[in-house]
Amino acid sequence: MRIRALAVVLLALVVCAPVLAKERSARLRLSRAAPVTAKGSGFKPLEYVKVTFTMGRLKKAHGARATTRGTFSVVWPGVTIQSCDWRVVAVGGLGSKAVLKANAAACTTLPPFD
Numbered sequence: 368m369r370i371r372a373l374a375v376v377l378l379a380l381v382v383c384a385p386v387l388a389k390e391r392s393a394r395l396r397l398s399r400a401a402p403v404t405a406k407g408s409g410f411k412p413l414e415y416v417k418v419t420f421t422m423g424r425l426k427k428a429h430g431a432r433a434t435t436r437g438t439f440s441v442v443w444p445g446v447t448i449q450s451c452d453w454r455v456v457a458v459g460g461l462g463s464k465a466v467l468k469a470n471a472a473a474c475t476t477l478p479p480f481d
Contacts, residue, residue, distance in 0.1 A: 393465040395457055398440070401447040405455050407465060410437040414459040420446065422453040433459070 393409040403420055410416055410433040418441045419428045427446060431439040455467040 393437075393457065393459065393463040395455055395465040395467040397448075397455070397467065399442075403443045403446045403448060404440065405457070405467070406438070406440045407431075407433070407457050408436075408438045409465075410439065410457075410459050410463040411461045412437055414461045414463060416457050416459045416463070418455065418457045420453070420455050422446075422448065423450060437463075 393407065395405055395407050398404045398406050405418055405420070407416060407418070412433060412435045414433045414437070416431050416433055416439055417428060418431060418439075419426065420443055421427075425446070427443050429441045429443065431441050433439045451469045451471055453469045457463075457465045
């Protein structure tokens with residue numbers, strides 16, 4: 368009986384191993400539009416991350432070090448989102464990557480920017 372129970376547990380571990388081994392994927396979000404502030408999570412602990420904000424012809428890059436929990440925050444002082452043509456890309460030195468783009472469909476319903 369013990370051997371059967373052990374066999375069932377081992378089989379369950381083998382079947383579930385790929386699901387259990389998956390890491391949380393890296394994610395980005397904008398927390399403020401003025402000044403533009405991006406927050407990342409799910410990056411590897413203490414990973415150096417290069418974060419690039421692009422809007423039209425404007426391109427600004429910042430470096431950040433992820434915390435032990437894999438989070439970071441980057442602020443671009445003096446930069447405000449003024450169109451629906453923006454993108455934020457975060458690439459970590461240990462392989463993490465996340466991309467955040469403007470949602471053009473949602474943006475068409477917003478009032479025009481000043």
